[in-house]
Amino acid sequence: MSAEATKADDGHTKPRADKPTIIRCQDLGRTFWRGKERLDVLEELDLEIPEGSFEALMGPSGSGKTTLLNIIAGLDRPTRGRIEVAGKSLGDLSEAALAKWRSQTIGFVFQHFNLIPVLTAVENVELPLLLTKVPASERKKRAQTALRVVGLEDRMDHRPQQLSGGQEQRVGIARAIVHDPKIIVADEPTGELDRQSADDVLTLLERLNREFDKTILMVTHDPAAAERASVLRKLDKGRLS
Amino acid sequence: MIPIRYNLRNLAVRRATTLATALGVGLVVFVLAAALMLTEGLRRTLSRSGQPDNAVVMRKGSDNELSSSIANTQVGQIASAPGVKKDADGRPLAVGDVVAVIFADLANGKGKSNIVIRGVTPEGIAFRPEVKVVEGTLPRPGTEEVMVGRKIARRFEGLDLGGELELRKNRSAKVVGVFEAGGSSYESEVWGDLDYVAGAFGREGMVSMVRVRLESPALFDGFAAAVEQDKRLGFDAMPELEFYEKASEQTAVFITAMGVIIAVFFSIGAMIGAMITMYGAVANRRSEIGVLRALGFSRTTILVSFLFESVLLSLLGGLLGIAAASTLGMVKFSMMNFQTFSEIVFAFEPTSEILISALVFGGVMGVIGGFLPAIRAARTAPIEAMRG
Ligand SMILES: Nc1ncnc2c1ncn2[C@@H]1O[C@H](COP(=O)(O)OP(=O)(O)OP(=O)(O)O)[C@@H](O)[C@H]1O
Numbered sequence: 240m241s242a243e244a245t246k247a248d249d250g251h252t253k254p255r256a257d258k259p260t261i262i263r264c265q266d267l268g269r270t271f272w273r274g275k276e277r278l279d280v281l282e283e284l285d286l287e288i289p290e291g292s293f294e295a296l297m298g299p300s301g302s303g304k305t306t307l308l309n310i311i312a313g314l315d316r317p318t319r320g321r322i323e324v325a326g327k328s329l330g331d332l333s334e335a336a337l338a339k340w341r342s343q344t345i346g347f348v349f350q351h352f353n354l355i356p357v358l359t360a361v362e363n364v365e366l367p368l369l370l371t372k373v374p375a376s377e378r379k380k381r382a383q384t385a386l387r388v389v390g391l392e393d394r395m396d397h398r399p400q401q402l403s404g405g406q407e408q409r410v411g412i413a414r415a416i417v418h419d420p421k422i423i424v425a426d427e428p429t430g431e432l433d434r435q436s437a438d439d440v441l442t443l444l445e446r447l448n449r450e451f452d453k454t455i456l457m458v459t460h461d462p463a464a465a466e467r468a469s470v471l472r473k474l475d476k477g478r479l480s
Numbered sequence: 481m482i483p484i485r486y487n488l489r490n491l492a493v494r495r496a497t498t499l500a501t502a503l504g505v506g507l508v509v510f511v512l513a514a515a516l517m518l519t520e521g522l523r524r525t526l527s528r529s530g531q532p533d534n535a536v537v538m539r540k541g542s543d544n545e546l547s548s549s550i551a552n553t554q555v556g557q558i559a560s561a562p563g564v565k566k567d568a569d570g571r572p573l574a575v576g577d578v579v580a581v582i583f584a585d586l587a588n589g590k591g592k593s594n595i596v597i598r599g600v601t602p603e604g605i606a607f608r609p610e611v612k613v614v615e616g617t618l619p620r621p622g623t624e625e626v627m628v629g630r631k632i633a634r635r636f637e638g639l640d641l642g643g644e645l646e647l648r649k650n651r652s653a654k655v656v657g658v659f660e661a662g663g664s665s666y667e668s669e670v671w672g673d674l675d676y677v678a679g680a681f682g683r684e685g686m687v688s689m690v691r692v693r694l695e696s697p698a699l700f701d702g703f704a705a706a707v708e709q710d711k712r713l714g715f716d717a718m719p720e721l722e723f724y725e726k727a728s729e730q731t732a733v734f735i736t737a738m739g740v741i742i743a744v745f746f747s748i749g750a751m752i753g754a755m756i757t758m759y760g761a762v763a764n765r766r767s768e769i770g771v772l773r774a775l776g777f778s779r780t781t782i783l784v785s786f787l788f789e790s791v792l793l794s795l796l797g798g799l800l801g802i803a804a805a806s807t808l809g810m811v812k813f814s815m816m817n818f819q820t821f822s823e824i825v826f827a828f829e830p831t832s833e834i835l836i837s838a839l840v841f842g843g844v845m846g847v848i849g850g851f852l853p854a855i856r857a858a859r860t861a862p863i864e865a866m867r868g
């Protein structure tokens with residue numbers, strides 16, 4: 240992590256024209272088929288997100304927020320259109336190359352935390368580093384550093400079930416930043432948390448955006464959460480407004 | 481690579497299922513190891529009976545001592561063949577025994593079984609220096625006295641020091657000694673005087689088979705050629721080791737085949753067990769696998785990890801199986817040798833080779849049983865991480 244080096248001077252990340260675009264969707268479409276029934280979840284969607292932005296994506300249930308997030312994070316592929324993230328045209332990548340790209344570029348924060356139950360906090364956080372060439376001793380140090388960033392230095396060796404929901408999500412965030420990805424995607428990261436824990440998590444995301452210059456794309460139903468982002472986008476019936 | 485502790489802890493977390501599945505695999509490994517150990521025990525017992533510098537001569541066409549018969553008068557002819565060793569007095573080391581089988585009551589009323597009765601001369605006993613009386617005395621030549629092998633003493637009614645054994649109606653034998661013979665199959669026999677035994681079974685003037693000691697094992701070919709030369713006599717010579725190997729061959733093949741058939745049959749069940757367990761594990765951990773895929777772990781890595789977990793599971797069972805099988809080393813086993821129709825007593829022989837191959841068999845079951853579940857795990861789409 241390069242915290243000091245990238246610390247923003249003004250502490251604010253309003254979308255700025257001088258920042259290069261890190262996520263670009265052009266004419267994006269995603270169609271699902273349920274038997275013979277066609278479901279156009281995303282249609283002719285254009286989106287540009289500048290580097291270092293903290294954006295919230297809202298919209299009714301079923302509007303395609305998760306679908307869009309999956310495509311941007313390289314978990315799913317669009318049916319039509321172009322998608323370019325962090326300088327890579329994702330459509331050109333093979334499945335294996337896409338997996339490798341994800342492991343270097345994206346940090347994931349999930350609604351249900353999705354920690355591996357049999358691994359301790361520090362082992363969970365270490366996971367993304369297993370895909371790198373970082374040596375074992377160094378991996379552990381970096382995982383510990385990431386847990387310190389999220390304020391869980393005293394919970395390193397706890398299993399997920401020994402943690403509160405808010406703590407689990409902070410471990411999830413540590414896991415999302417340990418390999419220093421450019422982009423963090425979070426699908427309803429506060430969806431299962433009480434107000435206080437949710438606020439802690441949001442404060443943390445804000446910090447990651449400001450101090451570590453992470454581009455964050457967060458899907459949420461919570462207006463208070465959306466407040467904290469610098470840009471709010473609304474998705475309805477497959478289109479952005 | 482996904483760390484091994486991930487698999488180990490998952491096995492530990494679902495310990496009841498793990499144990500049940502492992503026991504299934506363990507049972508198969510146990511059965512397989514037991515059968516192989518039994519075969520090995522039989523093979524060793526019989527091979528201890530043969531000496532490398534001994535040769536046997538039988539009637540052509542017979543493949544065991546019971547069906548062979550050679551006239552007393554022809555023994556000298558065999559003894560004079562080239563290569564036969566001479567004792568200090570210049571007499572050739574060649575002996576003929578009479579061998580018969582009786583059907584006798586087992587001790588404590590457990591039914592009946594066969595006993596091999598061997599009629600021997602004093603030279604015949606001296607020919608086998610491994611034979612040692614451990615209780616009582618040697619039977620006196622020319623009497624109805626007999627000695628019994630250590631392994632069957634007390635297994636049969638009357639086969640005890642001072643006991644009586646009926647060879648034929650009105651032809652009883654008196655037990656005066658118990659002997660051991662280096663763990664060989666002789667220890668499952670009753671030995672008496674040559675003429676008394678021959679008389680009891682109406683085999684006067686005959687021996688079953690002739691054993692000779694050769695100057696060296698290398699001289700066998702010359703000896704055999706000389707003995708087999710006269711086709712009218714119809715003799716067949718064989719190194720003694722080979723004779724005993726052949727004598728155990730069918731039984732050994734039978735035990736191994738039974739063991740392997742049972743093990744393979746059971747292993748289908750155990751592999752299905754492992755497969756069900758692993759399918760369950762994959763289903764329970766679907767979103768977890770999705771997370772690993774989302775983080776960038778490849779399909780191959782996931783496949784290997786789950787296959788590995790299945791192998792760990794079955795190796796655990798395999799270890800239980802061979803641990804249980806090893807304790808069989810203390811169990812004596814008695815069964816019919818179909819080629820001699822006699823009861824032979826031997827032990828399960830746990831060799832490291834047998835235990836390792838049984839364990840490997842267990843591991844292979846894990847690979848086969850875990851393969852389809854591991855493929856299913858590897859096919860998990862990364863978007864599964866996003867579903868709850
Ligand atoms: N793999 C799929 N196959 C078929 N239909 C799908 C698939 N994934 C999503 N859908 C459908 O696409 C639509 C949009 O789903 P999506 O999960 O993107 O919505 P969302 O905006 O995230 O909703 P929510 O707020 O409830 O999470 C839904 O109607 C859903 O049923």
Ligand SMILES: [Mg+2]
Nearest residue numbers: 304305306426
């Ligand atoms: Mg959603």
